[in-house]
Every structure is written in structure tokens, then in C-alpha cells.
Amino acid sequence: MGVEIRVEGLRKSFGRQVIWEDVSLTVPAGEISALLGPSGTGKSVFLKNLVGLLRPDRGHVYVGGGDVPRLAEGRLYEMRRHFGVLFQDGALFGSMNIFDNIAFPLREHTKKGESEIRRIVLEKMEMVGLTGSEQKLPGEISGGMKKRAGLARALVLDPDIILADEPDSGLDPVRTAYLNQLFVDLNAEMGATFLIVTHDIGTARVLPDNLGLLxxxxxxxxxxxxxxxxxxxPAVNQFFNARREGPIGMAEEKDQAEVASEAHAPLAMPGPIPPQLMPSDGSVRPGMRRPGQWLREHGVTPPPGSFVDGQGNDWLADWDELTAAHRRPE
Structure with missing residues (x-):
């Protein structure tokens, strides 16, 4: 099952450059969360602070009862077993075949025999759709397959938390859609906590249970x-609806003259909220909420056209009927 990540008052700088300060959030256990932001806002740095690869200037990261920045090296090593990390480029060893790449954490961090390692690796390869690719080298497979191999390696120690750093980087829209569905299906099957850093607005709008913006x-x-x-x-509305009007500019933040020139423009309202991705088997993940649940609880009217999919199905009005139809027959 997933583990909660609780961040309190985190600050990180490199020399005089402050990356972010006073960041506090709770990533709910067992849910899928996504973190976005303009380039250079420290999203990847944030993930590295969570797992202890970097240490913050101040603040706390509570995982499994421990405060990551304050753990001694031995405890930090043990704590990292909670995490599976999918790096931006897959981080595969070019001289190893796919099987050995995925088996690497098991051979380094456990005392399992080769027969047990083989069973686990083949199981994880099947989970991510790589059956039959054991002997291929990283240079012989596509970018999407490399991402899935990196994900399989992140899964072999059965982590409670999976961190993914721009997993859709370099993928075409079709492979991105397959990868997003894979994340949903893995979360439904494993119950692990997922935190995904991405630039892809399409992914952010349909995949996660929770969203954040740096x-x-x-x-x-x-x-x-x-x-x-x-x-x-202003920044949230601009970013998640991919608009030019707002405080975010080409150099991260617009200057005062640019902001003033837009001051009299009509306020752009949020675009329609799309339906959330469902697991392939039609099950409802614990982290999923019924369409419109948060909006109803807080008295917010959905933007026009919300929760209608590409086939014209209205998931807000017909949730029970559509989820039943989505389930595969036994």
C-alpha cells in the first residue's frame, strides 16, 4: 500500500540562487499526484529532495515516520526502499540488456537467488508490456520502451512510492497516452503513491487525483x-489552460509592462474539466473521486462542457452507468 509524503517549509538554493522556499504539501497515500511548473522552477530538484539525493536548506520531508533530510546515511539507505524512481531519460545502463537493467536493484539491494530474481523481473516486464524484450540492449528499443523498462526497474522492489520525473518527455502523444494508462492501471493494482513531474498539460488534466503548480x-x-x-x-488558470495571458512569460515571469498591457483584457475563465482516466479493467481506484464531487462540496459550478468525453458521454450525469459499461466482463 502507498505511503503519505508530508513536506513542511522546504527551501532549496544553489549558492545565491533560490529555487523555491517555504514549500509545504501532503501527497496523499495511494493516490496519483502530478507536479507542474514552467521550466526552471525546480520540479526535478523537488523530487531529489524527497528521496534524499539532495538536501534542502531547511524544512522537513516526512516519509514512513522518518524525516528524510535528518536521517543518518544508514537510515536514509533503508528509507529509499520505500521509493521507486523513474528518471527522465530512463537511466538505463547501455551495456546491459533490458533484463539485467531491471534486475539491477534486486542484485544490489537484496539477497534473492537468481531464480527468484528472474521470476520478479519477468513479472514486472509483463506488467509494463515488455515481455519478450529481455535480451535487447537499450540502444535497440524505442524511447517509449526505455521509459517502460525504467518503470519496471522502479517496481522490482515493490515500492510504496513511485516518483516519475517527466516520464512523457520525448514521447509522441500516442505513447504518452499508453504510458498514462499504464500509470493508472499500476496504481489500481499496487495501491502505491505516485508523484509525477510533467510538462504535459494533457496528462495533467486527465491522469492525477491531485495537481500542483510551482x-x-x-x-x-x-x-x-x-x-x-x-x-x-492567474498563474494556475494560465498554465493549465495553456494561455499567453497571465503572469507566466517566456522568461518565467512577465515584467510589469507586459502585465500592465494585459490589465484591461477580460478575465479568461477555466476551460472544461475532462473526465479522469479509468483503470483498463473498469475498477474505481481508491483515490478517484466521482466527477464533480469536489465542485459540489465547495459550491463551485463546473466550467461549461466539463466531464464530457470524446464520444459525447457525460460522466457527471451518467457516472454509474458509464463505469458499469466500462468494466470488462468476468
Missing amino acids: FRRGLVMFGPREMVLSSTH
Whole structure:
């Protein structure tokens, strides 16, 4: 089962450059969360602080009862077993075949025999759709397959938390869609906590249970998907609806003259909230909320056209009927 990540007052700088400060959030156990932000806002740095690869200037990261920045090296090594990390480029060893790449953590961190290692590796390869690719080298497979191999390696120690650093980077829209569905299915099957850093707005709008935005050296917002996608906060509204109008510019933040020139423009309202991805077997994950649940609880009217899919199905009005139809027959 997944483990909660609780971050309190985190600050990180490199020399005089402050990356972000006073970041606080709770990543709920067993749910899928996504963190976004303009380039250079420290999203990858944030993941490295969570797992103890970097240490913050101050603040706390509570995982499984321990405060990561304050753990001694031995305890930190043990704590990292909670995590599976999918790095941005897959981080595969070019001289090893796919099987040995995926087996690497088991051989390094456990005393399992080769027969047990083989069973686990083949099981994880099947989970990510790589059966039959054991003997291939990283240079012989596509970018999407490399990402899936990296994900299989992140899964072999059965982690409670999976961190994915821009897993869709370099993938075409079709492979990105397959990868997003894989994340949903793995979360449904394993119950692990997922935190995904991405630039892909399409992914952010349909995949996670929770969304966050880093901007101006801090965390602007973090919370349920419907809360963020219905927000009229200028930076949040601009970013998640991919608009030019707003405080985010080409150099991260617009200057005062640019902001002033837009002051009299009509406020752009949030776009429609799309239905959330369902597991392939039609089950409802524990972290999923009924469409419109957060909006109803907080008296917020959904943006026009929300929760309607590409086939015209209205998931807000017909949730029970559509989820039943989505389930595969036994």
C-alpha cells in the first residue's frame, strides 16, 4: 500500500540562487499526484529532495515516520526502499540488456537467488508490456520502451512510492497516452503513491487525483484535480489552460509592462474539466473521486462542457452507468 509524503517549509538554493522556499504539501497515500511548473522552477530538484539525493536548506520531508533530510546515511539507505524512481531519460545502463537493467536493484539491494530474481523481473516486464524484450540492449528499443523498462526497474522492489520525473518527455502523444494508462492501471493494482513531474498539460488534466503548480520560487497551489482545474488564480488558470495571458512569460515571469498591457483584457475563465482516466479493467481506484464531487462540496459550478468525453458521454450525469459499461466482463 502507498505511503503519505508530508513536506513542511522546504527551501532549496544553489549558492545565491533560490529555487523555491517555504514549500509545504501532503501527497496523499495511494493516490496519483502530478507536479507542474514552467521550466526552471525546480520540479526535478523537488523530487531529489524527497528521496534524499539532495538536501534542502531547511524544512522537513516526512516519509514512513522518518524525516528524510535528518536521517543518518544508514537510515536514509533503508528509507529509499520505500521509493521507486523513474528518471527522465530512463537511466538505463547501455551495456546491459533490458533484463539485467531491471534486475539491477534486486542484485544490489537484496539477497534473492537468481531464480527468484528472474521470476520478479519477468513479472514486472509483463506488467509494463515488455515481455519478450529481455535480451535487447537499450540502444535497440524505442524511447517509449526505455521509459517502460525504467518503470519496471522502479517496481522490482515493490515500492510504496513511485516518483516519475517527466516520464512523457520525448514521447509522441500516442505513447504518452499508453504510458498514462499504464500509470493508472499500476496504481489500481499496487495501491502505491505516485508523484509525477510533467510538462504535459494533457496528462495533467486527465491522469492525477491531485495537481500542483510551482512558480515564483514557491508552490502556488496543490490539491484535488477539480480544485486546480477550476481555479481562477492567474498563474494556475494560465498554465493549465495553456494561455499567453497571465503572469507566466517566456522568461518565467512577465515584467510589469507586459502585465500592465494585459490589465484591461477580460478575465479568461477555466476551460472544461475532462473526465479522469479509468483503470483498463473498469475498477474505481481508491483515490478517484466521482466527477464533480469536489465542485459540489465547495459550491463551485463546473466550467461549461466539463466531464464530457470524446464520444459525447457525460460522466457527471451518467457516472454509474458509464463505469458499469466500462468494466470488462468476468
